[in-house]
Amino acid sequence: MSRLFLAMAVAAAMGLFIVPAKAQNADNGQKVYRQACNICHDVAAGKNRIGPTLFGVVGRKSGTEAGYTYSDAMKGSGLTWDAATLDRYLTDPRGVVPGTKMTYAGLKNDEQRKDLIAYLSTLH
Amino acid sequence: MSRISTSVAAAILLSSLVAFSPAGPALAQTPTHDIPQSVRLAHEDTLRQLTAMARRHSRVGEIARKALPVFKAHFQREDEYILPPLTLAPAIADGHVTQDMRWAIAMSDRIKADANAIFAEHTTITEWMSELEAAAERSHERDALEFARSAVADSLYDTEVTEPTAIVIGDYLRAKLPPGQ
Numbered sequence: 001m002s003r004l005f006l007a008m009a010v011a012a013a014m015g016l017f018i019v020p021a022k023a024q025n026a027d028n029g030q031k032v033y034r035q036a037c038n039i040c041h042d043v044a045a046g047k048n049r050i051g052p053t054l055f056g057v058v059g060r061k062s063g064t065e066a067g068y069t070y071s072d073a074m075k076g077s078g079l080t081w082d083a084a085t086l087d088r089y090l091t092d093p094r095g096v097v098p099g100t101k102m103t104y105a106g107l108k109n110d111e112q113r114k115d116l117i118a119y120l121s122t123l124h
Numbered sequence: 125m126s127r128i129s130t131s132v133a134a135a136i137l138l139s140s141l142v143a144f145s146p147a148g149p150a151l152a153q154t155p156t157h158d159i160p161q162s163v164r165l166a167h168e169d170t171l172r173q174l175t176a177m178a179r180r181h182s183r184v185g186e187i188a189r190k191a192l193p194v195f196k197a198h199f200q201r202e203d204e205y206i207l208p209p210l211t212l213a214p215a216i217a218d219g220h221v222t223q224d225m226r227w228a229i230a231m232s233d234r235i236k237a238d239a240n241a242i243f244a245e246h247t248t249i250t251e252w253m254s255e256l257e258a259a260a261e262r263s264h265e266r267d268a269l270e271f272a273r274s275a276v277a278d279s280l281y282d283t284e285v286t287e288p289t290a291i292v293i294g295d296y297l298r299a300k301l302p303p304g305q
Contacts, residue, residue, distance in 0.1 A: 034261075039254040039276050050273075050280050069284075094243075101283050103243065103250040103276075 029119025032112045036104075043123050051102060057081050058121045062097075073099030086117050157208035157227065166278070167199050173271050183259040184268045191252035195275075198245045202282075205231040206242070209290040216293065221300045229301075232294020235287055242287065246279045253279075 033043070033054070040050040047053050052068040059082065063075040077097045079085050089096045090113050092106045107113045174195060177188035209228035216225075235242070253272040260268035 035258050036254060039250065039257045039272060050276055101280065103246040103279060103283065105244075105247050105251065 025115045025118040026122050027119075028112070029115035029117065032107070032116040033119055036107060037116075040102075054120055055123045057123065058083070058086070058117070071099055071101045073097050074101075083117050083121070086120065087113055090116065157231075158211050159203055159207035160210050163202075163207055163210075167202075170195065170275065170278075171199070173267075177268055177271070180265075182263055182265070184256060184263060184265050187252060187256045187259055188268075191249070191256065194245070194248050194252060198249060201238075201242070201245070202286075205234050206282075206287060206290055209293040210286070212293055212297075213289070216296065221297065223301060225297055226301055228290075229294045229298050232291050232297075235291050235294075239287075243283070246283055249279050250276050 033041075037051075037054065041052070041054045042049050043054050045053065045055040046067065047055075048065065048068040052065040052070075059080070062077045062079040062081060063070040074097055077100075079089070079097070081089075085096075090107045093100050093102050093104055095106075107116065171192075174188050174192050178185055178192050180188070209231050212225050212228055215221075253276045257269055257272035260266070260272060
């Protein structure tokens with residue numbers, strides 16, 4: 001095997017392992033969303049249901065999606081939904097925002113939570 | 125009274141005391157007050173639909189069988205002390221407040237005391253409905269999917285409207301009815 005071929009093989013392998021792995025996290029996250037969030041949350045822009053739309057949630061200030069009636073607790077929480085805050089909130093919603101009306105006990109699986117946040121990050 | 129009948133009476137009395145313990149969970153007992161007829165019909169319809177789904181030989185049926193007792197327990201709690209105060213709303217809205225409404229104050233206080241347990245029940249219902257929706261989507265059981273979404277919306281309605289309203293009724297009665305009368 002020539003050096004050039006070896007280098008190409010390594011590069012191809014790295015491509016295979018790096019690019020799809022990132023996409024796969026979000027894909028898994030979409031599955032988690034469908035299983036755990038879809039009952040209350042839509043992902044279309046402006047489409048609020050039982051919960052506010054998750055479109056554009058990453059980076060949004062808490063309690064600010066137009067057209068959704070938030071609890072006082074959420075309105076006053078002063079959070080910004082970055083990855084770290086979402087991670088804490090999704091682990092224990094009522095622990096982070098006592099009085100939130102989101103009836104969800106929390107996503108305890110670290111990997112699923114990470115994948116879900118990766119998926120939410122694609123919704124822009 | 126014989127020893128047997130005394131012990132039977134004591135057992136009945138004891139079980140009554142346990143059943144009416146204000147700190148305890150909603151236990152099997154006959155509600156002492158009516159609930160709004162509209163909600164009674166809604167509950168009957170919910171249980172009828174869920175029971176029908178529970179007979180299915182599918183994942184939807186399996187989930188419905190697990191969700192059914194959760195709904196029954198929650199409705200029992202609601203029938204016992206969350207919904208009865210709401211029957212007073214029309215009279216209060218008409219400006220009538222009377223001593224015989226005082227029972228609703230204790231129920232309202234119990235809703236406050238049990239808020240975490242009630243919220244936990246809503247959370248469990250949402251989780252089951254989330255599973256039901258996902259299964260219904262996979263198997264194209266449209267009625268189950270709509271049922272799940274509707275049930276979760278009802279749960280949010282209880283959190284946003286029903287339970288706070290019942291508490292407000294109790295607090296209003298406490299303010300309007302002088303103690304000790």
